[in-house]
Amino acid sequence: MSSGLAFSRMNNKLVFFSALVLMLLVYGFRQAIFIAPTELTMGNIQRIFYYHVPSAFVAFTCFFANLIASLWYLKSRRLSADAWALATAEVGVIFCTIVLVTGPLWARPVWGIWWTWDARLTSTLLLWLIYVSYLLLRRFSTSGQTPVLAAVLAIFGSVDVVFVYMSIRWFRTQHPQPVMGPGGGGLDPRMGYALLANFIAFAAYGALLVTLRRNLELRRQRIEERHAMGALAGASR
């Protein structure tokens, strides 16, 4: 009874959070398309920036959270840590896919090419491939050690996250240097506000997806456990 009540309370919280996320996303979209000023040299195509950069931020945050969850799993062997690891990797791959597609859609009219093998683009593609292989390993491996192998692979993958982030500082790349922070050219305040609105909206949306996916994985683990208990009970009779 009390667990049912707690579940319904959690569901209510998730419904409320989903509604909040939807409002933030609509607000972010409005800021990006209608409120932010048009960039002088690139024109309206620059508005891809408001989806491309926050998606990259969420992907990196998910992969970082995946590293933490993987280390936690290796230390404690708790199934909940494994559920967090799977959820963050899957959502990270979704956002990384968006980065890899919106980037070339922006590059084509601005650079004149869809793709170039510079350090930032190549390492991002490599990052995507590492985490896709992580998900494939988890999906198709029949070994009982799969979560351990996946956690170790995640540690290697996280090294590439640092490389992707630093690549535009370490190498001369076609990909532009950061516009914010030290050494950046800066942003028009209205552009900065639109970017911030989308950062918050996408971060909240990413957190929602990770929570939903983790809840599903926990449920799957419980079902698997019940199957195993049922098989044991059947064998002992």
Place this chain on the structure above:
Amino acid sequence: MMLFLPRNLILAYAFTWLVHLCYLAFLALRSRRLRREEAELDRMQTPREAKREVPAQNRGA
């Protein structure tokens, strides 16, 4: 305000939301499948537990 939106901008935004909608649909389908599996397990385990309880009650009586 009416904006002229380049084709690639529309494609980028549409792709983003298409991917997210597909992922949400995947989560919904998976949730439904797990719920069904849970219900199936409940149905399979409830009669077995009930059978086990009856003799115990009889013994007590």
